[in-house]
Amino acid sequence: MVDQVENLLKRNIPAAAIHSGITQREIDVILHRCIYTNDIKLLYVSPERLQTSSFKEKLSKMNVSFIAVDEAHCISQWGYDFRPPYLLISSIRDIFPNVPILALTATATPTVVNDIIDKLKLRNVQVFKQSFYRENLIYNVIETEDKMGKLIRLLKQFPGSSIIYVRNRKKTVTIAKHLHALGFSAIYYHAGLSADEREARQKAWINNQFKIMVATNAFGMGIDKPDVRLVVHLDLPDSIESYFQEAGRAGRDLKLSYAFLFFHNSDIDDFKKNILISFPDIQIIKQTYKIITEYYQLQIGDGENEIFPFGINDILTNVDISSNDFYNSMILLEKAGYIALSEGIKTKSRLFFLKDKNEIYKFQLEHPEWNDFIKVLTRTYSGLFTEYSNISEDNIAQKTNLSIEQVFNSLNSLKELGIIDYIPNKGENTITFLKPCIDAENIYIPDIVYDDRKKIILSNADALISYITNQTKCRSQLLLEYFGEESIIRCGRCDVCVSRNTVDLSKLEMDNIINVIKPLLREQAMSENELLEHFSIMDEIKVIRVISWLIETNKIIRLPDMKLSWNK
Template sequence: MSKPLQILQTYWKHNSFRPLQEEIIHAVLEGKDTFALLPTSGGKSICYQIPGMQMEGICLVISPLIALIKDQVQNLQNKGIKAISLLGGIPQNETIDLLDNCEFGNYKFLYLSPERMQQDWIVERLKRLPINLIAIDEAHCVSQWGHDFRPSYLKIKDLKNHFPKVPFLALTASATQRVQEDIIEHLALENPVRFQKSFERSNLAYHVIETEDKLYKVRQILSKNPQSSIIYVRNRKSCLEIAGQLQSLGLKSTYFHGGLPAKEKESNMQLWLENKVQVMVATNAFGMGIDKPDVKTVIHIQLPESLENYYQEAGRAGRNGEKAFGILLVSVGDIEIAKKQFLSSLPDKDFLKEIYSKLNNYFQIAYGEGYNETFNFNLNQFCSQYNFPVLKTFNALQYLDRQAVITLQNEYSEKVSLQFTVPSKEVIRYMSLHPKSEEIITSILRTYPGIFEIETLINISLVAKKSGSNEKEVLKTITDLEKSNTIILHIQNNDSKITFNEVREDALTINRISKPLEKQNEIKVNQLKSVINFISKDQCKSRILLQYFDEKKTKECGICSYCVSQKNKISEESISKILSLLQNEPLSSREIENRLDKTTEEIIFAIQTLLENNKIAINTYNQYYILEWKN
């Protein structure tokens, strides 16, 4: 047994590799620079985790997906593998401690966010590590023609100077030919071994369905296919509304979006993973790292921003190899709505400058200050204060994030502070009248002794743990205390965190980073055009997707909405011609085939349809005749 397979079986409990994984691993183990394009569900992480485990030293993984990094580090740690992450927003003294652990603690994996490559002192510390492999995930981010360009990725090739003998492994799930060449050039890959798995998913039927009542159509689809499903929507509001509507229709559903508390995300995810609910209604925050093999149907209720997104999201269906459906529901007016929403929300240089300036003012950051400071952030509150459009503002913040000016982390947090406003004897009296709250109140008083004198920030999960209760019970207790005028209570919800990676320089910063903005907006316009082409063009949907990714396909898939409609047209024509022939005399299937310019499959399908609908019958001579003509 090969060493990589042994590691796979020992730690990942799989008996064999997926296509191309083993070949990629061997190329890396031979010390070769490697480029791998594995579409969604291809198992990219195994390609660096296995060689990282086999070789002496530590594997450096660079990825922009913070949630995925956290998930992978946790999964590796659960397997007993020493892994650590170095993300934005970690104070310098903690960062130094983490790097010391990597240097002296026998760690196998160090995950790094790309903006960390902008900091020279971190690169200097990396030089001291025994790095055995540098894996670049989401490698398309290095290309200005990719759908998620990040200038911080351009710094990665500098590592070649410091680690000339260490192989680079560039991984992506979606890249056109132009983007692939960019990846190889901008990462300075030397004669890379290239692996590319076809984008074709032969078991996945892409269906574009026109309907005026999308909820009715969703109910129809999910009733016909009662297996595990995902419905993608554009925003959090739609998430909650659609999940609620499905529940009222008797379809067990839950929901997932970036603004949910971590525990609610985990709870909802488990309900769906364990098939306790059929449907997960989600924004595009859901799916990264999710590998549920039995998803039968993925439905998009609104147009996606790009075919890259659509391919990855629809591709979460049918990973067990069984027939599955990627369904895009379209109504009259959807194209115009998408144009208005997507194109009007693209920020220009002036808007970007205003957002950056107001963001610094919002957190009271002075010129020349703010470096490495982290703040809780609520997007809606920020937009409300300055009267900014939410989506356009979010896109501007994302651009600042990708330019490494800030780090935007979509993480829900709840800040709770309180102060008792009555004497301690009144609190004791309250507890005697509300004995169910006694343990919680006692835990708060013991944990925060100065809470009578000053408003104090409290840790809800810690209080829950100490009192033997849960967080919901703690929150109910303190809201009841507020209602009884026993405490002053402030609860602040934040759906993200922002870390400033540079000192404030307003115009200087924006002038430096605004040059690629126009090109990025042009790419987004073209991506939307490709989506419109996908839904509008009378052509095999699988073929359109493959052509978009520069993959030539001559054969139609036979199972998408276009191919099915063509089959139906063909069968209707064949049925009509067969009935005309049989009006004259009974005929065998061979005789029918000889008289019609149709394939055997088309003739058989048409005959079966006529038999099932009791239009024809077969006699003792194996001849077909029209039932109404029978004497």
């Protein structure tokens, strides 16, 4: 939202965004301008804002002439990124029954399009659809055990702006630092960074202070950078929709660009496993409900609309359930309408050491009163010297035998001393019971939350795996078919098309490859991988075919150490 608003302001279009990175005072000023001075043309808000009655009350006082819903696929349970708060958008109809609504999405199958129309209660619907075909974007999927080796070769061939997507925050840091050590201009981005830090890193990349952004899927929403030449997925994306959207951030200036996805068979196994983990067995969900109601000593019929402080470590003490199962069960209980979790539960406090390890050791010697506390921090949380890491004050309190208040005071004192940067969780951790307490055995999780949603996600996963493992059909054709668009024309340039084209390799292409291989192998023996280093990664399939032909025709011989040599 911030990036889009900045671009609008540069074009002299008055716009503002209400987001988690601004203070309540700033929010009040923006809403006052919308209601009374009427000098904001476009107001950006997240659907979650509609959960608050105060915002809806102020919204009703605005002179709204048009409503636009971006990322509208999030309103559909059939979509890859279903977000229940999007369902609240239709409530605006009650406030502005005659205001036209525009729903926008870059990734919607025909089923999702129909669901968007239904959920938003659209009337007199007109559907405008642009082709999903990106003529300037070439898709490639490569199975490899040496992802970093392939990545480095790619980055050497593409000096322009690049995005590298990985699945977890730690990888963004380690890969960015590794690339930086190799001389690449790289920076990292993930949701665990503060709002200011995320914004600063995003701006630095957009302004070409850094060429390579290593990021989780938290990066990219609303990014308007036209000259991205390369997008690489080192881990599997969540779905075809998310892959299409993330890969599609390359080549928005319509110049030739590339999207690469590297995978190994173990990635597919892990991908399926993680999906199943997010849907604990129903009995585990019932067990979780029983744990929390017993912890808060609720009797059958009690607890409706009651709010309690929430400390996950206290609740999980002496109970037989994993933290992953407990957390995922709580999310499902919330979606089913039994409880409401404050945002504080879903976000954590963050901590980062401002001094290096030697300076911290010196500080501990000079201030022995801090020695034990700092030891607990460094032994409990890895990565505190390299990145902002999530911490739990509850956990620290247990390990130090201090009260929560003493932990807060200690962390703030270390911050004042310039030892750490401590970003406390903004909201109080609370849990609200939305319904009267019932027997855990009577807990019912609706199909839309559990069975149907699980089937949809597994079906989307199968579609992604089918796309990745496909070796016979053009990548662009597969993507178009998934989004309900027919195409009889192959792109001719993806890895699958290139593989098919090499059967009819022209004499000129073959001669050009042989002219590189021959002098190299005459000078010294090399492995196939060493030979491939001398070619573009896009030509690998062609080169491998030529090497095979040269071996078959005895132009190249294989030595006892399995290296290749030109047959003199």
